[in-house]
Amino acid sequence: MVGLVLVSHSAGLAEGLREMVAQVAGDDVPVATAGGTDDGRLGTSAPRIAEAIRATLAAGADDVLVLVDLGSAVLSLELALDELEPADRSHVRVSDAPLVEGAVVAAVQASVGAGIDEVADAALGARAMVKAAS
Amino acid sequence: MAEVRLSVLDPAGLHARPAAQFVRTASRFQSDIVLGIGDKAANAKSLVGILGLTIRPGAEVSLTADGPDADAALNALIDELGAAVERVDGTKP
Numbered sequence: 001m002v003g004l005v006l007v008s009h010s011a012g013l014a015e016g017l018r019e020m021v022a023q024v025a026g027d028d029v030p031v032a033t034a035g036g037t038d039d040g041r042l043g044t045s046a047p048r049i050a051e052a053i054r055a056t057l058a059a060g061a062d063d064v065l066v067l068v069d070l071g072s073a074v075l076s077l078e079l080a081l082d083e084l085e086p087a088d089r090s091h092v093r094v095s096d097a098p099l100v101e102g103a104v105v106a107a108v109q110a111s112v113g114a115g116i117d118e119v120a121d122a123a124l125g126a127r128a129m130v131k132a133a134s
Numbered sequence: 135m136a137e138v139r140l141s142v143l144d145p146a147g148l149h150a151r152p153a154a155q156f157v158r159t160a161s162r163f164q165s166d167i168v169l170g171i172g173d174k175a176a177n178a179k180s181l182v183g184i185l186g187l188t189i190r191p192g193a194e195v196s197l198t199a200d201g202p203d204a205d206a207a208l209n210a211l212i213d214e215l216g217a218a219v220e221r222v223d224g225t226k227p
Contacts, residue, residue, distance in 0.1 A: 024154040101182075108154045108181045112161035125182040 002110040002119045003030035003061025005052045006103055007077060008069040009042045011035035017103055025107035030059035034080075044072070046079035053084060053092055063091045063116035065106055065123060069099045093120050101126035136204040139196050144218035148189040152218060157181045159214045165201025167211070178211070194222055 004021070008014040014035030021031055032052035037043040049066075056064045068074060074094070081089055093116055095102055102123040109122040142148060148156070160167045160178035167178035171193055176183030178197070189195060199207045212219070 024151050026158075104150065104154070105181045108157055112158050112179075114161075122180070122182065125180070129182055129186055130188075 001029065001061060001113065002106075002116050003032070003056035003059060003064050004103060004106055004110070005049070005056055005064055005066045006031065006033045006035070006099065007044060007049055007052075007066060007073045008033070008035045008099065009044055009073065010069075011040070013069065017100060020100075021103050021107045024104050025111040029107045029110045030056045030061045031103075031107065032056045032059070044068075044076035046076045046083060049077055049080035050083045053080065054088065057088055057091060061091075063093065063119075065093050065095050065110075065116065065119055067095045067097055067099050067102050067106070067123065091116075095120055095123045097123035097126050101129050135198065135200045136208050137196060137198045138208055138212065139194060139222040140212070140215070140219040141222050142189055142191055142193045142195060142219055145191050147191045147193070148184070148187075148218070150185065152215070153184045154181055156211065156214055157184060159210055160207065163199070163201070163203045163207035163210070165199040165204045165207045167197070167199045167207055170196040170198065195219075 006014045006017050014033035018031050018033050032055045034048040034052040037045050053064055105126045106119050106123040109119045168175050169178045171187050174187055176187050
């Protein structure tokens with residue numbers, strides 16, 4: 001099964017999204033969060049992201065899709081990826097999907113046993129979701 | 135090919151959680167399953183597609199399945215939707 005790592009500058013945002021994802025997609029999909037900095041401020045932390053990825057793999061995920069809230073999270077994410085063992089790194093895919101929609105859609109796709117390519121495509125498809133007609 | 139027409143009764147329409155459950159149920163079947171509303175249609179196995187239809191209360195939708203397990207798929211999906219829908223014209227899958 002594919003697992004998700006939710007990276008946000010805010011720990012509260014990441015935790016809330018994890019709760020929402022579990023309610024929509026069920027508890028079978030491994031989801032870990034990396035929100036905020038080590039000292040509880042807004043920001044992202046490479047060690048926390050690496051830890052979340054390892055935890056998701058340890059929870060039984062074959063592959064991990066990482067979603068981020070804002071572009072600056074990618075700087076920490078790149079550091080985290082460098083920190084991983086190559087064997088773990090090869091099972092991680094980074095998504096450019098919008099965080100909330102992407103996480104919900106990816107989790108539903110993962111919950112039906114879809115592989116990483118399909119889950120990653122579904123998450124990216126969330127970019128095209130229209131919420132309110134403009 | 136099996137088709138059923140349904141009227142959406144749930145006052146909230148088809149929102150995220152039931153839509154996700156609907157997609158998960160549809161994904162268990164081999165058949166191609168399409169949910170249609172007006173002139174729009176979406177793959178029932180795609181949450182992006184289903185949520186993109188913006189199904190509101192009172193809407194009439196069509197559910198079409200094509201494949202070896204088409205009838206079973208429609209039955210399972212109608213069961214899944216439960217009290218949120220009713221059949222429009224007594225059609226059976």
